[in-house]
Amino acid sequence: MKVSQPNLKTEYKKLIHSVFVFESDTKETKNLPFYADGFPGIVFFHSEHPVTVFVGSESKVMDPVFVYGQTIEPIRIQIEGPFFFVMVQLFPAVVEETLKIPVVELTNSCWTISHSDWSSEPNFSLAIENKSSSLAAEALADFILKKGEKFQPDLILHACLEEILDLKGNCEIAKLSKKHGLSERTLQRRFQNYVGLTPKQFSTIIRFQASLYELNDVSKSKLTDVAYASGYADQSHFIRQFKTFTKQRPFRFREKI
Incomplete structure (x- = not known):
């Protein structure tokens, strides 16, 4: 599995703290561990198989685009390759101001982004068709940039x-x-x-x-x-x-x- 952290364009930096990309060309099942880092975020992934998030004794099969909040518990994401998994860490207020999800309500939970809300953006479908993690990262960052064009931080x-x-x-x-x-x-x-x-x-x-x-x-x-x-x-x-x-x-x- 390859893990990378693409550089951020200047226009993204008032909304996005960092971007991480995980990708694999093999059919192996991977378990991606995540720990509390202080930032909520948004994920875009693609795999031909179900992707499951485990938190403690609970588990949930996720949709391709979802938002996650602050968490204290360790999280494990099980994903079978080939896959790409793009995680964009957002400055906390961005979630509420741009996606209209109360940041406090999102703590220790995930929120699915409706397929109709992102499927019309061409780079999402191109990323899936080409199995391209770079297009996926660009699609997700542009999605947030478009949603947050009027965002002004405190x-x-x-x-x-x-x-x-x-x-x-x-x-x-x-x-x-x-x-x-x-x-x-x-x-x-x-x-x-x-x-x-x-x-x-x-x-x-x-x-x-x-x-x-x-x-x-x-x-x-x-x-x-x-x-x-x-x-x-x-x-x-x-x-x-x-x-x-x-x-x-x-x-x-x-x-x-």
Whole structure:
């Protein structure tokens, strides 16, 4: 299986955080694992076989285009090749403003995009006909760009979100709210409506994502090194939060990478 992350055109960047493409030319069944990353998103996939999303003990066969929200539980997507699977991470408010799906209601769930809403866009059908992941990524990004042509982000909340990302989740919410002239309670309420998570929850997820990157660094053989590099106070705190998001201990997780 090939995994890539295409570069974003400038016009996409106010709506889209990143794009990931998974593709396979073989008939093997693949299980794609996903963990909390702080961003909702939209997916476009093609396979000749049913594609199933597993969350905990629940499973659901998905339609080719669907939106997913914030999640804490690990997600596994089972897909049989040949296939392409394009995932576009959206800035949280984009979902509600452009797709008219309340971001809070979407937390821990998926929402199918009606076939009639995307099938008329030519690049979707071309991507399927040509089994082209590049056309699929372009089709999905253009779909979001068209839907969000009038989107205007909340500049204060977007700045807060960007600051948490820049600091890899290691920021004090009290200082963040004071910097932007908001009370902590106001920031929490507005941020949750905008992102689908509280600032603390979002920061925790972003720090966890930083730890995934550090865990892949083979030079860091000790968990304490990974924990401190990711901003955790100690190893036990790191292990506890890592298990919350992956249901596995860090070194056991690394063995499977």
